[in-house]
Amino acid sequence: MSPTRPGVVGVGMTPMRTRRPDTDLFGLIRDASAAALVDADVSMADVDLVVLSQGPDALYGIGHPEQELVDVLAARGKRVVRVQTGGATGTSAVQMAWWAIAAGESQCALVVGADKMGDSQQSAQYVLNLIWDPAYEARLPLNTISMSALQAQRYLHRHGIGLRRGEEAWAQVASRLRNNGALNPAAQLRKPVSPDEVLSSPLLFAPIRRDMACPQTSGGAAVVMVSAERAATIARPVAWIDGFAARSNTYFLGDKMGAAGDNDHGSFLELSRAAAAAYAQAGITDPARQIDVAEPYIPFATMEPIAVEALGFSEPGQGIADAEKGRFDRGGDIPVCPSGGVLCAAPISVSALVRFAEGALQVRGRAGDHQVDGCRTAVVTGAGGSIQFAGVAVLRGEDS
Amino acid sequence: MTVVGLAGWAVAEFGSGPERLDVPIGVHLAARAAVNHAGLSRADITGVVLAGSDALDGRLISSMHLAGPAGGYLRDETKVVDDPSVALASAVWRVSSGADRAVLVVSWHSPAESDRLNAVSPDPEPVFSRPVGAHPLAAEALAVTRWLHAHGLSADRFDSLTAFLAPDRADDDRLWFTPLRAAHVAPVDGAAVALLVSADGARAEIKAVDFATDSALPLEQHPDPVGRLRQRMLARTGSDPAHAEVIETTDRTVFRLVMAANALGLGQPSEVADAVMQGGLPHLQPSGGLFRHNAGYAAGLERILCAAEAVERGALSALAHCSYGRAGQGHSLTVLAAPS
Numbered sequence: 001m002s003p004t005r006p007g008v009v010g011v012g013m014t015p016m017r018t019r020r021p022d023t024d025l026f027g028l029i030r031d032a033s034a035a036a037l038v039d040a041d042v043s044m045a046d047v048d049l050v051v052l053s054q055g056p057d058a059l060y061g062i063g064h065p066e067q068e069l070v071d072v073l074a075a076r077g078k079r080v081v082r083v084q085t086g087g088a089t090g091t092s093a094v095q096m097a098w099w100a101i102a103a104g105e106s107q108c109a110l111v112v113g114a115d116k117m118g119d120s121q122q123s124a125q126y127v128l129n130l131i132w133d134p135a136y137e138a139r140l141p142l143n144t145i146s147m148s149a150l151q152a153q154r155y156l157h158r159h160g161i162g163l164r165r166g167e168e169a170w171a172q173v174a175s176r177l178r179n180n181g182a183l184n185p186a187a188q189l190r191k192p193v194s195p196d197e198v199l200s201s202p203l204l205f206a207p208i209r210r211d212m213a214c215p216q217t218s219g220g221a222a223v224v225m226v227s228a229e230r231a232a233t234i235a236r237p238v239a240w241i242d243g244f245a246a247r248s249n250t251y252f253l254g255d256k257m258g259a260a261g262d263n264d265h266g267s268f269l270e271l272s273r274a275a276a277a278a279y280a281q282a283g284i285t286d287p288a289r290q291i292d293v294a295e296p297y298i299p300f301a302t303m304e305p306i307a308v309e310a311l312g313f314s315e316p317g318q319g320i321a322d323a324e325k326g327r328f329d330r331g332g333d334i335p336v337c338p339s340g341g342v343l344c345a346a347p348i349s350v351s352a353l354v355r356f357a358e359g360a361l362q363v364r365g366r367a368g369d370h371q372v373d374g375c376r377t378a379v380v381t382g383a384g385g386s387i388q389f390a391g392v393a394v395l396r397g398e399d400s
Numbered sequence: 401m402t403v404v405g406l407a408g409w410a411v412a413e414f415g416s417g418p419e420r421l422d423v424p425i426g427v428h429l430a431a432r433a434a435v436n437h438a439g440l441s442r443a444d445i446t447g448v449v450l451a452g453s454d455a456l457d458g459r460l461i462s463s464m465h466l467a468g469p470a471g472g473y474l475r476d477e478t479k480v481v482d483d484p485s486v487a488l489a490s491a492v493w494r495v496s497s498g499a500d501r502a503v504l505v506v507s508w509h510s511p512a513e514s515d516r517l518n519a520v521s522p523d524p525e526p527v528f529s530r531p532v533g534a535h536p537l538a539a540e541a542l543a544v545t546r547w548l549h550a551h552g553l554s555a556d557r558f559d560s561l562t563a564f565l566a567p568d569r570a571d572d573d574r575l576w577f578t579p580l581r582a583a584h585v586a587p588v589d590g591a592a593v594a595l596l597v598s599a600d601g602a603r604a605e606i607k608a609v610d611f612a613t614d615s616a617l618p619l620e621q622h623p624d625p626v627g628r629l630r631q632r633m634l635a636r637t638g639s640d641p642a643h644a645e646v647i648e649t650t651d652r653t654v655f656r657l658v659m660a661a662n663a664l665g666l667g668q669p670s671e672v673a674d675a676v677m678q679g680g681l682p683h684l685q686p687s688g689g690l691f692r693h694n695a696g697y698a699a700g701l702e703r704i705l706c707a708a709e710a711v712e713r714g715a716l717s718a719l720a721h722c723s724y725g726r727a728g729q730g731h732s733l734t735v736l737a738a739p740s
Contacts, residue, residue, distance in 0.1 A: 056461055070614060105493050251464050
C-alpha cells in the first residue's frame with residue numbers, strides 16, 4: 001500500500017435542523033470539527049491542513065469566513081484553504097485534501113464547513129435566484145427549482161416517458177428517501193411520507209412538488225483524512241478513498257438544449273464523466289455489481305433516475321424502471337442514500353461533504369440504524385452550479 | 401516524485417473605458433494565452449483551479465460563469481478563495497500526486513466590479529468585526545502600527561520611500577486609517593492572470609511552495625510569520641527560500657514592501673527603505689511590484705509570474721512571497737528555479 005493513500009478516520013456531524021438560533025456558523029464548524037477529531041482520536045495539534053467547505057457567503061451572511069476560521073479552530077500557523085464551488089463545495093473540499101495527502105504534502109487534514117440557510121434573513125431560494133446570468137437567462141425565471149424542473153421535463157421527453165408515470169415514480173423516490181431519513185438521527189426531515197402525500201403536496205414548479213424538494217437547513221459536517229502512513233498509527237476503522245474526480249460543465253442552460261447531444265439538460269454529462277474517471281482510478285469496471293451503497297447528491301427526487309444512469313447503475317432511460325423494481329431500496333441491489341440524502345437535509349456548504357461522510361460511515365460500518373449490512377464499497381457525489389459541477393469519490397472499507 | 405514546473409503564463413488587462421473587457425473575456429484571454437505560451441492546446445489541460453473572491457466580483461458563485469472561459473469545460477475544475485498563490489500550491493499537489501498532468505491556475509480582479517477601498521483585502525464578516533471597525537484597511541493599519549512600534553519607527557520615516565514608489569501620488573495625503581494614507585496603498589489596476597502548472601515542458605521549475613494562515617486579529621498575529629514559514633520550508637527542503645537570486649512580493653502598501661524585505665533578511669526596515677531608493681537591492685522586486693502594476697486579488701499570482709520571468713531571464717532561483725487575507729494574516733512562499 002502506498003504510504004500516501006488517503007483515507008478517512010473521523011466523521012463528525014451536527015444534527016441538521018431548520019434553524020440553529022442557539023449557535024452561530026462558527027459554533028457549528030467547531031462542533032462538527034470536535035466530533036470528527038474525537039472520532040479519529042486525534043487533536044488539532046495533529047492536523048497540518050484545514051480545508052474549509054463554505055459555499056456562497058450570502059447563504060449564511062458572513063463575507064470571507066475563512067479569515068475567521070483560524071482562531072475558531074486554533075489553527076494559527078497551519079495551512080488553511082477555503083474552496084467554493086456552490087453545491088459541490090463539499091466534494092471539492094475533500095478533493096483538495098485528497099490531493100494534498102496523495103502528494104505527500106499532508107499527513108492529517110481536517111475538512112469542515114457549515115451552513116445556516118434556515119437562519120437566513122432572505123430565504124435561501126431568494127439568494128440562489130441570484131446565481132444566474134442577468135443578461136442572457138433572466139427571462140427564463142430560473143432558480144434552482146425551475147432549473148431542476150426543466151431537467152425533469154427534458155428527461156421524460158428524451159426517453160418517451162409519460163408525465164403521470166414520472167410523477168408517480170418521483171413520489172416513490174421521495175417517499176423512499178424520507179423513510180430512509182427517519183432512521184438517521186442527524187437528518188432534518190425524519191417524518192416518513194407516503195407517495196400519495198408527496199403527490200398532494202403543493203406544486204413548486206411543474207413537475208416538482210414540495211415533498212420532492214430538499215429543505216433549507218442549518219448544520220455542520222467534518223471529516224478527518226490521513227495518509228496510510230498516519231492511519232497505521234490510529235486505531236480507528238479507515239475508509240480508503242480510491243477514486244476521486246470532478247468535472248465542470250457549461251454555465252448556460254441554453255448550451256444544453258436543442259442539438260446538445262449527450263450534453264443535454266435532461267442528463268448529467270458532468271457527473272457521468274466524473275464517475276468514469278473516478279471508477280477508472282478505483283478499478284471499478286461494473287459499478288452496478290461492484291458498488292454496495294450510493295450517496296448521490298439528489299436535492300430533488302426528480303434527479304435520482306438521471307443520477308443512477310450517470311453513475312452506471314441503470315441503462316439510459318431505465319432509471320425510473322429500475323426504481324420501480326426496487327433496485328435502489330435499502331434492501332435492493334444498490335441502496336441509494338440510506339441516510340435520506342439531500343432530500344432530508346440540505347446545508348448547501350456541506351451537503352456534498354455530508355454525502356462523503358455518509359459514504360465513509362457506511363464502509364467503516366458506523367452508520368448506526370441506517371447502516372447497510374455488508375457495505376464495503378460506496379460511491380458518493382456532489383453537484384453544484386447550474387447542474388454544472390460534479391464530483392465523485394469511491395470509498396472502500398479496510399478489508400476491500 | 402514528479403518534477404513540477406510552470407510551462408506557460410500570461411496576463412490579460414481588462415482595460416478601461418468603452419474598450420474595457422468584461423471579466424469572462426479577460427479570464428479567457430489570459431487562460432488561452434498561458435496555454436499558447438506553453439505550446440499546448442486545451443486538450444492537454446486536465447485540470448483548472450480558479451482563484452477569486454465572490455465579494456470582490458459581486459457574484460454569488462463566480463466560478464459558475466468563469467469556469468468555462470478559464471478552460472474548465474468538462475475538466476476537473478475547482479475554486480480556491482483565500483489567495484491565488486494558495487491555488488497554485490493546490491495545482492502543484494495535483495500534478496505531483498499524479499492526479500493531473502497540466503493544471504491551469506487562473507485568477508482575476510476587475511476593479512470595476514468592486515469597491516476601490518478593497519485594495520488590501522475584501523470586506524470582513526459583519527457580526528464580530530464590524531463593532532471594532534475592522535474594515536480591511538483598518539485591520540491593515542493596525543498591523544502596520546504594531547510593526548512600526550515593534551521596530552521603534554514612525555510612519556513618516558517612509559515618506560521618501562512613498563515618494564519613490566508612487567511619485568505621481570506622493571502628495572495624496574488623504575488619511576484612510578491612521579497611519580495609512582492613500583499614497584501608501586498601491587492602486588488596483590486589475591487583470592486576469594493565468595499560470596500553467598505542468599509535469600512537462602517547464603520553463604521554470606517549482607522547487608517548493610508553502611503557505612500558512614494566522615489570526616485575522618492584527619494584535620494576535622505572530623510577530624514574524626514569514627520567518628516562521630521560512631524556517632518550515634528550510635526544514636523541509638534544506639534551503640532557505642530567502643536566498644533566492646530574485647525576490648518578488650505583494651507590496652500592497654509601502655509598508656508591506658519593507659515588512660517583507662525585513663522578514664526575508666534583507667536588512668533592518670530603515671536600511672531596506674534607503675537601499676530600495678538608492679538601488680542597493682536590485683534583486684528585490686525587479687518587476688517594480690504592485691506600485692507599477694497591481695492585479696488586485698490576483699496580485700499574488702502575478703508575483704509568481706514575475707518570478708518565473710526572472711528565471712527565464714537567467715536567474716538561477718526566484719522567490720515569490722505573497723501576503724493575503726485580513727491584515728496580511730496569510731503568507732505564501734513559492735520558490736522557482738531554472739529547469740534542471
